[in-house]
Amino acid sequence: MTKTQLSPGELSRLIKDLATRVGFDACGISRVCHLDESLPHLIDWVEKGKMASMGYMARNIDKRLDPSLLVEGSRSVISLLCNYYPSSRQEKDCPTFASYAYGKDYHTVLKERMHLLCKLLKEEIGDFSYRVFTDSAPVLEREWARRAGLGVIGKSGMLISPTGGSYFFISEIICDLELEEDSPLPQQDICKGCRKCQMACPTGAIDGSRSIDARRCLSYHTIESQDDIPSDIASRLSGRVYGCDICLEVCPWNRLSKPTHIEEFSINEHLRVMKKEDWEEIDQERFNEVFKNSPIKRAGIEKIRRTLREI
Ligand code: B12
Ligand code: SF4
Ligand code: SF4
Structure with a gap:
């Protein structure tokens, strides 16, 4: 055919x-x-x-x-x-990673x-x-x-x-296939009067315009940025060392979330239990081995350790 x-x-x-x-x-x-x-x-x-x-x-x-x-x-x-x-x-008292x-x-x-x-x-x-x-x-x-x-x-x-x-x-x-297109959902305001993410964002990165200011986002500072975290941002990390889920956690729409059925997304056993001192001790070789297939390699152990010193 x-x-x-x-x-x-x-x-x-x-x-x-x-x-x-x-x-x-x-x-x-x-x-x-x-x-x-x-x-x-x-x-x-x-x-x-x-x-x-x-x-x-x-x-x-x-x-x-x-x-x-x-x-x-x-x-x-x-x-x-x-x-x-x-x-x-993750277990309690572990440095927090975005899910x-x-x-x-x-x-x-x-x-x-x-x-x-x-x-x-x-x-x-x-x-x-x-x-x-x-x-x-x-x-x-x-x-x-x-x-x-x-x-x-x-x-x-x-x-x-x-x-x-x-x-x-x-x-x-x-x-290059010619396909039948779908229509966007009606432009009703999905947020209605809600401002929970705006109120909960610890650094004021959300101004309500439907896109965020990366200069103020913990996700940017803990993953993408190679620079030291500015002190006014670092003081708001509250244990976060890689990414941030706050604006997802507080969103009422996420009460609809159901656990993923994709086995590969289940939590890495080491990440689940590693405490601050374990992150301080792990060497590059062991990090590469344990997190071989993990996205956290993007930041790398040195960046994670620098952020750890701030929490
Ligand atoms: C750069 C980037 C970041 C940056 C900047 C974030 C940002 N909002 O742009 C940083 C590092 C901070 C970041 C953080 C995160 N990210 Co990110 N990131 C990206 C990336 C690579 C590009 C996003 C981009 O184009 N930004 C530019 C801005 C202008 O575009 P935008 O925010 O997407 O908005 C567009 C539309 O929404 C629309 N729009 C928005 N408002 C309005 C209003 C009007 C009137 C109109 C007409 C249009 C419009 O126009 C914009 C331009 O078309 C995408 C992957 C990709 N290639 O798209 C992932 C992506 C957006 N990230 C993702 C995720 C999961 C995250 C985090 C949750 C990770 C974490 N837990 O730490 C956080 C969430 C932060 C947040 N609230 O956005 C997912 C989002 C999935 C989803 N359901 O939305 C993506 C799509 C990756 C993926 N493939 O799944 N991210
Ligand atoms: S990821 Fe965290 S810091 Fe970034 S916009 Fe969302 S709540 Fe704010
Ligand atoms: S928490 Fe969710 S519903 Fe509420 S304003 Fe933010 S994105 Fe909209």
């Missing part, structure tokens, strides 16, 4: 079935286009310096707004959500699943071209997921699914 034998609607339904089969929680489709509406928002964010030292956010703006410049000949963006809400947490980093690196886990999805699809419809992405290239992932009807952007900047909350990774397959 070739891809021409299925209509765009039939193809889209087949892709959504396969997405469920390989373990994704939601799948939505958009047609490749230039994200005109996002341009002023993104430029404003960059020009006001809210990207902090993440210079890569100011580069490739054209590609970030137009996937056809990133993947030649692409016609559709298949957005996928994958739930990572943990079923078990997205508990298990195996999501880049690897999700890319494997997306390639599997495409392999199964090729078995059904024949060859097509595609590339897979998750937090790995200039792609406005939340905006594509929003356009594909998978959720709405909250005050915290998070993409919130009205059926499952915001503990989801976003990833996408950008391909």
